[in-house]
Amino acid sequence: MAIEKRDSKKAARGTVKRRLLMGTNVAVSIALLVGVVTVIQVLAFSFPIRLDMTSSGVNSLGEGTENMLAALDTNVRITSLYFETDRETEEQAGYRQSVADLIALYEATNRTRVSTRWINPLKDHDKYKALITDLRKKGKFQKELAECQDRLDAFTKSDGLSDHLTSLLEAEKESAAAIAASPVSPADRFVAQIEDACGQLIDDLRVRHDRIEDLAATADFRTETGINEVSQVYRTVKNTLDAVIKEGAAAAAADASITPSTKAFLEEAADRYADALARIEAEQTSIQEMGASEFDDFLSQIGPTSNAIVVETDDDAMVVDHFSVWRSANPRSPVKNFNGEQKLTAAILRATHTEQTAVVFVRYGGAPLFFGMPGRPPAQYSRMKQQLEDANFVVVEWHLKTTTTRPEIDPEPTKTIYVVLAPTPTDPMAQMRQQLPEPPFTGKHRTAVLKAVKESGRAMFLAGWMSITPMALLSAPYEFADHLSKEWGIEVDSDRLLLRSVSVSPGKYRPAGGTLPAWTAAMDVEVSDHDIMYGAQARQVFLPWCTPLTISADAPEGVDVETLITQPRKDGVWAVKDPIKYLESVRRDGYVTRLEDATDGPFDLALAAKRGDDKIVVVSSREFATDAIAFRSQLVVQGGGLAIRSVSPGNITLLINSLHWLNDNSEFMNLGKPLEPAVLSIEDPATETTVAWLTIGVWPGLASLCGVAVWWVRRR
Numbered sequence: 001m002a003i004e005k006r007d008s009k010k011a012a013r014g015t016v017k018r019r020l021l022m023g024t025n026v027a028v029s030i031a032l033l034v035g036v037v038t039v040i041q042v043l044a045f046s047f048p049i050r051l052d053m054t055s056s057g058v059n060s061l062g063e064g065t066e067n068m069l070a071a072l073d074t075n076v077r078i079t080s081l082y083f084e085t086d087r088e089t090e091e092q093a094g095y096r097q098s099v100a101d102l103i104a105l106y107e108a109t110n111r112t113r114v115s116t117r118w119i120n121p122l123k124d125h126d127k128y129k130a131l132i133t134d135l136r137k138k139g140k141f142q143k144e145l146a147e148c149q150d151r152l153d154a155f156t157k158s159d160g161l162s163d164h165l166t167s168l169l170e171a172e173k174e175s176a177a178a179i180a181a182s183p184v185s186p187a188d189r190f191v192a193q194i195e196d197a198c199g200q201l202i203d204d205l206r207v208r209h210d211r212i213e214d215l216a217a218t219a220d221f222r223t224e225t226g227i228n229e230v231s232q233v234y235r236t237v238k239n240t241l242d243a244v245i246k247e248g249a250a251a252a253a254a255d256a257s258i259t260p261s262t263k264a265f266l267e268e269a270a271d272r273y274a275d276a277l278a279r280i281e282a283e284q285t286s287i288q289e290m291g292a293s294e295f296d297d298f299l300s301q302i303g304p305t306s307n308a309i310v311v312e313t314d315d316d317a318m319v320v321d322h323f324s325v326w327r328s329a330n331p332r333s334p335v336k337n338f339n340g341e342q343k344l345t346a347a348i349l350r351a352t353h354t355e356q357t358a359v360v361f362v363r364y365g366g367a368p369l370f371f372g373m374p375g376r377p378p379a380q381y382s383r384m385k386q387q388l389e390d391a392n393f394v395v396v397e398w399h400l401k402t403t404t405t406r407p408e409i410d411p412e413p414t415k416t417i418y419v420v421l422a423p424t425p426t427d428p429m430a431q432m433r434q435q436l437p438e439p440p441f442t443g444k445h446r447t448a449v450l451k452a453v454k455e456s457g458r459a460m461f462l463a464g465w466m467s468i469t470p471m472a473l474l475s476a477p478y479e480f481a482d483h484l485s486k487e488w489g490i491e492v493d494s495d496r497l498l499l500r501s502v503s504v505s506p507g508k509y510r511p512a513g514g515t516l517p518a519w520t521a522a523m524d525v526e527v528s529d530h531d532i533m534y535g536a537q538a539r540q541v542f543l544p545w546c547t548p549l550t551i552s553a554d555a556p557e558g559v560d561v562e563t564l565i566t567q568p569r570k571d572g573v574w575a576v577k578d579p580i581k582y583l584e585s586v587r588r589d590g591y592v593t594r595l596e597d598a599t600d601g602p603f604d605l606a607l608a609a610k611r612g613d614d615k616i617v618v619v620s621s622r623e624f625a626t627d628a629i630a631f632r633s634q635l636v637v638q639g640g641g642l643a644i645r646s647v648s649p650g651n652i653t654l655l656i657n658s659l660h661w662l663n664d665n666s667e668f669m670n671l672g673k674p675l676e677p678a679v680l681s682i683e684d685p686a687t688e689t690t691v692a693w694l695t696i697g698v699w700p701g702l703a704s705l706c707g708v709a710v711w712w713v714r715r716r
Contacts, residue, residue, distance in 0.1 A: 061105050064670035065345045069106060071667060072113040074352055078103045079131060079310040080118045081302055095307060095326065102340045121304035129219035131310070132299065139315035141295045148223040148290070152212060154283055155230045161279055162209045165237055166202055168276050173198035179262050187255040187262050190248065197240055208233045222296045231287055234280050241273045311347040318347040346390035349668070357663045358413035359393045362449055364400040364441050365424030380626040391656050391668070401439065404448035417662050418459040420449060422622045423479055446479055457614040458662040463492050464622040465545040467516065488609045489555025490618055496575040498522055498546040498567065498603060499582060501592060508591045509572045517544040522567045522605050530608060531666045532657045533564050541565065541650035543621035544629060548575050548603040564606035574598035606654065608661065617658040625655045
């Protein structure tokens with residue numbers, strides 16, 4: 001029995017030991033699991049990895065934007081000023097959320113350099129004032145604000161003009177009071193008026209002095225307000241002193257009974273006032289030289305209900321306004337496109353890159369490119385100009401008919417790229433419309449362009465035909481064809497026009513599309529793997545009135561030519577010499593047949609070439625980048641309702657990417673793709689904090705409790 005008791009006790013001790021070891025094992029496993037999960041969660045919140053699972057990429061930034069953010073070498077802070085009120089519309093809440101989602105993507109892409117915040121100007125008054133205070137310290141505004149402060153100090157500081165004028169006027173008032181106390185002649189009554197005027201000016205000076213000091217102490221003080229206060233008091237004092245000098249001299253000369261003291265007081269006023277008037281004039285000149293206030297304009301753009309986005313670096317600041325972020329392609333349409341990434345990326349690019357490249361559009365004949373004339377069609381490149389400026393280019397027009405000297409650009413750009421438009425050919429219908437024809441493009445104009453291009457080493461040539469009327473086309477020998485052939489080995493077949501048609505029966509074709517541009521356009525093209533054509537948008541091009549290009553077999557030595565866009569060989573796609581015959585056939589028969597002048601593809605439509613440091617791009621469509629073609633849009637139905645979609649986004653991509661390539665900035669290509677307002681995020685910071693604690697602490701804690709419960713059950 002004793003042996004059995006010892007064995008029983010030994011077994012019991014073994015059981016306890018096994019349970020203890022097992023429990024310890026479970027506890028250690030749970031602890032390790034909790035530790036691993038906690039560390040992973042902390043790392044996830046510190047270094048989040050975002051995966052966009054949508055087919056359209058709406059929850060991510062464009063590759064160009066990501067490349068730009070990754071390459072930042074300076075800190076960038078993005079502040080959303082989209083306001084919030086209790087009475088706001090659902091639309092305002094949607095605007096605010098979409099912008100919050102967007103800037104969160106920017107911060108997530110490069111947390112080391114990019115930080116974001118949201119300030120509600122209608123409630124976060126201290127934060128809003130702090131923002132304005134920070135803006136005052138930016139190097140961008142320092143010179144202007146310092147000049148303004150100098151002008152205010154010249155008035156308000158001790159021994160400034162305020163004190164000087166006050167002392168002068170007090171002395172004048174005292175002298176005038178002594179004379180006016182015992183009036184003898186009519187001139188003495190004029191002196192009494194001087195006494196009253198001096199008293200009023202002294203009071204005005206004190207009020208202005210105090211008002212300027214109070215204004216300067218406010219966070220949203222505008223330089224224009226302070227300068228206007230100073231300017232107004234200067235004008236009042238100067239006008240009064242000038243009147244005293246002029247009218248006092250006249251009163252002294254007209255009053256035969258004037259006393260010597262009164263006569264001396266009036267006639268010597270010019271000498272007494274000379275120093276004060278000289279100082280006033282000097283200050284007025286300095287104020288006029290200041291010009292418009294850039295800082296005041298900035299404050300106007302970030303008002304409490306502006307819905308603006310502010311982009312800051314250490315020395316610079318940019319505003320992205322609400323109406324450029326939410327823009328309707330048609331002013332009469334309620335449907336708005338969200339251009340947030342495009343505009344925000346452009347602002348960051350301008351704030352972080354001080355070097356700028358000029359893009360000079362060269363034209364001969366036709367209407368101005370960027371600014372429309374009253375009573376005439378809108379300018380062809382006004383929207384494109386804005387698009388290029390968003391890409392940090394300085395855009396300039398050079399009209400050769402006006403001058404053969406390239407335009408001066410101030411400040412001088414780092415580089416200059418020329419976009420050479422085909423000269424506008426003489427309109428054969430001009431004489432019938434009783435219009436004077438344009439003077440012809442001559443060798444002098446051609447030499448001026450090629451000289452500028454040679455000095456720059458970077459250019460884009462646009463060839464192709466021209467549409468005069470909805471049913472008429474105009475061709476002319478391409479004025480720069482010889483240069484492209486000899487210098488670059490690129491042949492421009494300006495005698496031929498690309499036509500697109502579809503077969504309706506054997507040997508019979510009808511125009512592809514209902515309009516002349518659609519019939520003459522290259523679509524469904526093939527693009528190369530060149531940097532310029534990188535990205536899905538590059539394939540969505542619409543190139544009207546194209547003429548074929550050919551790479552010469554004996555290109556000059558050192559020239560490397562690459563194809564960008566090719567129209568593949570297709571039934572019904574031809575290059576023809578006389579498109580008018582085809583137009584007449586359509587009007588007469590409703591269809592066309594292939595004529596002897598038609599040739600089949602494939603046709604090269606855009607080429608890029610380089611030789612050493614020199615680069616050019618040639619596109620065989622002269623109007624592909626005009627607003628009417630590049631910014632065409634259509635209304636489409638999607639899950640969230642109606643939306644506006646670009647028909648040919650590749651046209652914009654082709655132009656801007658070509659300019660970036662010519663500028664040796666391939667990393668800036670495809671910047672700012674449109675982003676749909678469909679990004680899921682947590683709006684309330686308190687909610688975000690709660691979620692963080694739940695994932696970092698609570699969930700692992702619950703797992704730990706479950707483990708303890710399992711251990712307790714098993715130990716029994």
